[in-house]
Amino acid sequence: MATPPSARARATVNDVALAAGVSRQTVSNALMHPERVRPQTLQRVHTEIERLGYTPSTAASSLRQQRAGAVGMELTGQGADTLSDALAPFLVSLTICAPRHECHIVTFGSDGGGPVLEQYREMWRSRLVDAFVLMDTHHDDPRPAWLTGHGIPFASFGRVWDDPSFTAWADVDGRAGTDAAVEHLVSRGYGPIGFLGWPAGSLVGDERRQGWADATARHDRSHATLQATTEQRFPDAVAAAGPLVERVGRGGAVVCASDMLALAVHEVLLTRGMTPGRDVGIVGFDGSQSARAHGLTSIAQPYRAIADELLTQVHDQLTTGRAHSTGSMLTPTLVAGSSSQP
Amino acid sequence: MATPPSARARATVNDVALAAGVSRQTVSNALMHPERVRPQTLQRVHTEIERLGYTPSTAASSLRQQRAGAVGMELTGQGADTLSDALAPFLVSLTICAPRHECHIVTFGSDGGGPVLEQYREMWRSRLVDAFVLMDTHHDDPRPAWLTGHGIPFASFGRVWDDPSFTAWADVDGRAGTDAAVEHLVSRGYGPIGFLGWPAGSLVGDERRQGWADATARHDRSHATLQATTEQRFPDAVAAAGPLVERVGRGGAVVCASDMLALAVHEVLLTRGMTPGRDVGIVGFDGSQSARAHGLTSIAQPYRAIADELLTQVHDQLTTGRAHSTGSMLTPTLVAGSSSQP
DNA sequence: CACTCGAATTTGAACCTTCAAATCGCTAAG
DNA sequence: CTTAGCGATTTGAAGGTTCAAATTCGAGTG
Numbered sequence: 028m029a030t031p032p033s034a035r036a037r038a039t040v041n042d043v044a045l046a047a048g049v050s051r052q053t054v055s056n057a058l059m060h061p062e063r064v065r066p067q068t069l070q071r072v073h074t075e076i077e078r079l080g081y082t083p084s085t086a087a088s089s090l091r092q093q094r095a096g097a098v099g100m101e102l103t104g105q106g107a108d109t110l111s112d113a114l115a116p117f118l119v120s121l122t123i124c125a126p127r128h129e130c131h132i133v134t135f136g137s138d139g140g141g142p143v144l145e146q147y148r149e150m151w152r153s154r155l156v157d158a159f160v161l162m163d164t165h166h167d168d169p170r171p172a173w174l175t176g177h178g179i180p181f182a183s184f185g186r187v188w189d190d191p192s193f194t195a196w197a198d199v200d201g202r203a204g205t206d207a208a209v210e211h212l213v214s215r216g217y218g219p220i221g222f223l224g225w226p227a228g229s230l231v232g233d234e235r236r237q238g239w240a241d242a243t244a245r246h247d248r249s250h251a252t253l254q255a256t257t258e259q260r261f262p263d264a265v266a267a268a269g270p271l272v273e274r275v276g277r278g279g280a281v282v283c284a285s286d287m288l289a290l291a292v293h294e295v296l297l298t299r300g301m302t303p304g305r306d307v308g309i310v311g312f313d314g315s316q317s318a319r320a321h322g323l324t325s326i327a328q329p330y331r332a333i334a335d336e337l338l339t340q341v342h343d344q345l346t347t348g349r350a351h352s353t354g355s356m357l358t359p360t361l362v363a364g365s366s367s368q369p
Numbered sequence: 370m371a372t373p374p375s376a377r378a379r380a381t382v383n384d385v386a387l388a389a390g391v392s393r394q395t396v397s398n399a400l401m402h403p404e405r406v407r408p409q410t411l412q413r414v415h416t417e418i419e420r421l422g423y424t425p426s427t428a429a430s431s432l433r434q435q436r437a438g439a440v441g442m443e444l445t446g447q448g449a450d451t452l453s454d455a456l457a458p459f460l461v462s463l464t465i466c467a468p469r470h471e472c473h474i475v476t477f478g479s480d481g482g483g484p485v486l487e488q489y490r491e492m493w494r495s496r497l498v499d500a501f502v503l504m505d506t507h508h509d510d511p512r513p514a515w516l517t518g519h520g521i522p523f524a525s526f527g528r529v530w531d532d533p534s535f536t537a538w539a540d541v542d543g544r545a546g547t548d549a550a551v552e553h554l555v556s557r558g559y560g561p562i563g564f565l566g567w568p569a570g571s572l573v574g575d576e577r578r579q580g581w582a583d584a585t586a587r588h589d590r591s592h593a594t595l596q597a598t599t600e601q602r603f604p605d606a607v608a609a610a611g612p613l614v615e616r617v618g619r620g621g622a623v624v625c626a627s628d629m630l631a632l633a634v635h636e637v638l639l640t641r642g643m644t645p646g647r648d649v650g651i652v653g654f655d656g657s658q659s660a661r662a663h664g665l666t667s668i669a670q671p672y673r674a675i676a677d678e679l680l681t682q683v684h685d686q687l688t689t690g691r692a693h694s695t696g697s698m699l700t701p702t703l704v705a706g707s708s709s710q711p
Numbered sequence: 712c713a714c715t716c717g718a719a720t721t722t723g724a725a726c727c728t729t730c731a732a733a734t735c736g737c738t739a740a741g
Numbered sequence: 742c743t744t745a746g747c748g749a750t751t752t753g754a755a756g757g758t759t760c761a762a763a764t765t766c767g768a769g770t771g
Contacts, residue, residue: 037496039726039728040727040728040729041727049750050750050751051727051729052729052750052751052752053749053751055728055729056729056749059729063748063749063750064750065748065749065750068750080494082491082495083727083728083729084432084495084727085437085497086429086437086496086726086728087726087727087729087756088727088728089427089428089431089756090426090429090432090729090755090756090758091727091728091730091755091756092756095427095428097475102460102461102464102465103461112658115457118444118457118460118476119445122444122476122477122478123444123478125477131475131477131497132475133439133474133475133476134460134473134474134475135464135467135473136461136465137465138465149424152379152422152424153425153427154379154427261662261664262664290662294639297639298642300640300642316454320603320629320632322604381756381758382757382759391721392722393721393722393757394720394758394760395720395721397758397760398759401759405718405720406719406720407719407720410720425757425758426757428758429726429758430759431758432725432727432728432757432758433725433757433758433760434726434758434760
């Protein structure tokens with residue numbers, strides 16, 4: 028990066044001040060604290076601001092105020108692989124919500140899963156960002172403890188399971204999601220309702236399974252045999268889905284812990300000449316694009332609300348110096364597609 | 370956004386200078402122009418930098434140098450919908466390449482497809498970014514002309530079709546991609562090779578079709594009837610794929626203009642009890658995650674190279690004030706999956 | 712030994728904004 | 742008529758860095 032070419036003299040506060048016949052501080056006030064300026068003066072200043080096309084310099088402002096007005100977001104993924112489906116929609120939501128919180132989003136991340144914390148340190152030390160937003164925090168994730176230890180503000184999309192005392196998070200109520208899925212399927216008249224999930228031990232997965240278990244129990248349809256588990260890999264999921272579909276049978280339905288699993292069920296149905304929805308119902312989880320493309324009913328993550336909540340939380344931390352007293356659990360929404368249309 | 374809490378005195382150039390017994394400028398030189406500093410002094414300064422944990426303030430540096438060291442990237446999408454599959458991998462590549470070009474990526478974008486240019490203007494005027502990277506430039510896209518008109522540096526992922534004189538772009542050679550797909554299928558022993566693409570008029574689509582046409586002609590397998598077109602919507606694609614599969618028949622293969630179209634063919638095969646690869650070959654385009662998950666062979670976009678090229682281009686524009694003399698056409702790579710395994 | 716030259720380093724200034732404190736102008740109270 | 746008080750506005754300063762110009766120090770030269 029080098030010096031921009033058209034660094035032709037941009038208008039500064041002084042230019043506006045001179046033109047409007049006031050002092051620089053009044054111009055600054057007109058933008059930062061309008062209530063401190065007489066309406067008549069305000070009008071005049073704004074006219075000149077408009078006329079000269081003035082916008083305060085981010086750099087100068089950041090320097091004076093000792094804050095970047097930016098939040099960092101790590102993007103990992105060796106190349107283009109292993110990208111979380113949620114990354115794009117979440118990042119878009121974060122980006123769109125940012126202006127409401129007077130900040131913007133700066134992305135960063137290294138290639139070969141290198142020294143991740145080093146990157147956080149650099150971003151923070153150079154004050155390129157004031158805080159971070161984390162996603163995909165996993166078990167034994169070093170980031171939360173490290174950030175906390177260094178007094179760096181951050182909020183996490185997804186609970187930080189390792190540290191129950193950590194409260195700066197927003198997450199989706201997986202139990203409520205799968206519960207709603209079951210209710211939806213029951214109301215649509217499906218019979219046996221199975222569940223395709225991940226092996227026990229994954230906290231997110233267990234929670235989603237629990238919602239299914241609770242809801243089916245409530246409707247006296249609880250059957251341990253209607254449950255199958257698989258790793259989050261497509262071929263494995265297809266293999267696991269086969270027998271489950273068999274057990275559920277025509278007129279039944281399957282609730283899945285993720286959209287990928289739902290797609291596996293979808294594929295199994297097609298292979299056997301069955302039509303998703305008409306023959307067997309499917310509900311996925313995450314509301315991903317591919318689910319929508321295939322007409323799958325899915326429990327959609329409220330990305331917008333999550334992003335908004337997380338930015339509120341970091342804002343509060345920056346303002347008060349203390350973290351929220353409690354995390355925020357958000358309820359996902361069922362988006363109906365043809366896969367739950369009998 | 371408010372003042373960070375732990376704005377505890379960070380080390381500054383002065384602190385380091387004092388500790389190392391040199392002047393602030395020498396410290397600055399040690400980092401910016403090491404060759405100007407005597408090796409012995411350099412050593413001493415670096416020791417202190419390390420000891421004090423000093424990192425230059427981005428804000429102060431940007432202010433002095435009159436450059437943000439950042440590139441803006443628009444993320445659109447009403448909510449989480451309509452997201453380009455390419456967005457996530459491209460953005461990750463861009464983010465990872467950025468440090469090599471001494472910059473970072475700042476995202477922005479508004480919700481309801483509002484005043485887009487207004488956002489570009491704001492980002493630029495406040496000097497939050499020095500330049501922009503565009504993607505998904507479409508016909509009658511107002512952005513290229515606007516940016517050019519305002520003398521704002523930018524580079525585009527994808528040619529700017531409206532303006533042949535514009536050279537700051539990097540793109541994928543679609544023709545080479547589908548050509549390679551045909552070669553691959555021929556070498557694997559497939560018979561008739563069809564093409565599922567978009568209606569004529571889309572320049573990207575036409576180019577990809579051309580590669581297929583050229584390659585099949587070369588092998589004397591040119592058949593206009595082996596071609597079908599559809600809009601980029603899954604249900605439509607499935608409808609169009611059916612007859613095409615029929616015409617290609619067992620032992621044949623289909624090259625698709627996108628992975629979504631390839632998935633449609635995949636679905637059609639399953640529905641008819643056929644196995645992708647064994648019965649009918651499929652090659653998609655884009656190398657998307659979902660293609661990989663389903664085992665589809667696909668022409669993968671060289672996102673990393675594109676990102677690197679685009680950042681080089683904006684860097685050059687910022688340095689020289691002039692745009693590259695020519696755009697950069699990159700060759701995609703075929704990634705083989707089970708869908709082209711006879 | 713004075714003198715030039717160049718490398719290494721230092722000093723002064725500027726980048727643009729906003730905070731904090733001081734000043735101005737005016738009204739209302741003493 | 743003086744003065745306190747208040748809102749509106751201005752002035753001084755600082756935030757941390759890097760550019761440009763000035764200075765210092767030694768070595769090499771006449």
